[in-house]
Amino acid sequence: MKQFVARRLGYSLLSLLLLSLTIFFFVRVTGDPAALLVEPGASEADIAAIHQQFGLDRPLWVQYGLFMVNLFRGDFGQSFYYQTPVFNLYLDRLPNSLLLAAVAMAFSLLVGIPTGILAAVRVGRFWDSAGKIFALLGLSLPSFFVGLVLILVFSVYLGWLPSSGFGGVWHILMPAFALGWYFAASHMRLTRSSMLEVLGSEYIKLARLKGLPQSLVIAKHAFKNALIPVLTLAGINLVLMINVAVVVETVFAWPGIGRLLYEGISFRDFPVVQGVVIMGGTMIVVVNLLVDIAYAVIDPRIRVET
């Protein structure tokens, strides 16, 4: 078990190292940040001064080395554009992302689980087909498109909801839907297949043979068993939701970390981009590590596999 945890931890650190390398060099391919920070027609000397100020005049491997050393000290560097520590910027935006993810998660579970159950109970009939279409659209429509259609219908035509920004309850509805639809579809599909498996089990047959009403068989005996894999997936999806909302947050001008990343890319604000990507990557890697370890604790067969 110890060996298993050590090996998984090693893989996780390796993934993060590769991620840091990739993002560090890729962000530098996008262009020179100094060009966006000076006025048009600025002198060579001004640009060189900015390069020197941000340490961009040093060799790349020195820059990377400094970046990694600071990272291990918990220092993500200073934003070129805001001139404040990246970590403070990140912490300012994180609660907004958490709020959006929480609402989107609630929506995806409240829609995904009941429709999944309905589809499994009425397998092959109308509600199953309707659910399949809902899931297919949710998984295949890009969120920017969903977001734009929502804005067009509910803000432009109907005028019911604010088209963008951060504020009351009304502001969060459309971004949460645009973000949550994909996950609602994914939760619905897993609920359906998990429910179908449970409904075919012997203990459901016995529950029926006991003379229990269908509602009790489904709501008590099948539901609880079918929910276990769905909740595992939802836990992993919550972390994804916090970190992949770049497009949705941009379309709806939602001030979360996704939008921070988008701004960082637009301004060639290297420390911001690196910081947001590494934080997101760390969250995802840690959650996967915890899930792996939890499975190994539950199922002894996993421990012996490499």
Next chain:
Amino acid sequence: MSNSTLSSVSSDLRPRTAAMAGQPLLEINNFSTHYVSAQGTRVVRAVDDVTLRVNAGETVGIVGESGSGKSTLALSILRVLPTAARIVSGQLWFEGEDLVRKTDAEMQDVRGKRIAMILQDPMASLNPLFTIGNQVAEPIRVHEGADRPTAWRRARDLLKAVRIPSPETRVQQFPHEMSGGMRQRIVGAIGISCEPRLLIADEPTTSLDLTIQAQYLNLLRELQRAHGLALIFITHNLGIVAKMCDKLVVMYAGRVVESGPVSRIFNAPAHPYTKALLNAIPRMSDKRQRLTAIEGQPPDLAALPRGCAFAARCPEAFDRCRKESPPEFNFDGGRTSRCWLSTATTRSGAA
């Protein structure tokens, strides 16, 4: 409509009147259940034209190889069938009511309360997420409207009745904390919880080892005597039939090929399939080196041959067997056989 009110009023009276009139508890007439594929192109005749009687307090053994329709017949009686299954013909008279014509809601009052069933696999038949007490008390609460403390008290008594040690702590435990034998006894306790008139046991001892098997069979017999249960015992073990059953029903390819009192069938089997089954039982006194087997495979139930389904494997088959399917012959006061040779038996029995 008025029918349902009538049946609910008379439900207590009917069994007694039926018993007085010498009516069987369960009477299955020309009953067929088929599995139909989604396109409707493939029809599997899992249970085909079955006629069967079970009297109150009687033990009836149903034997046959895998896929002969034993389990489908049992699940048909309780109408808990997979979605592809269709009851295509026949009646299921139970205490004077035809179960085939009952609605699903009416069947809920039959299942677990008047007819109970024990499934084959004790490891999989209990829900892993609920306590034993919850699962044993459940039918009592649903069928008798008992409150939780009453139902749980009854559950503890039931566990005691099926010889589960320290039932007070066991009701609080989960299925994974028990052995296979214990779980099967708990499934038995669930079966008798509402004092049904008929208990169907579908290969209840297959997954238990021999010692536990013997204990479980004794337990079932005791419960049967104590509660005046009729028992349908589905098995492929003729030894269990000899020990447990009054009546034997032999199924082959979805049909009843022979039925009658156990002792008379064991002494003089009428159908060649029954003879072959009895020959296949290994005996200690046997000098032969190899076990006897029935050559060949049972036919595909979706494409049954013309004539008798057993003809291809039957050592006594003649021309007529391959052309015409034999009807059910009655002979010897209460025996039946689906074999053309039985016509001769009938005559010799009469002479």
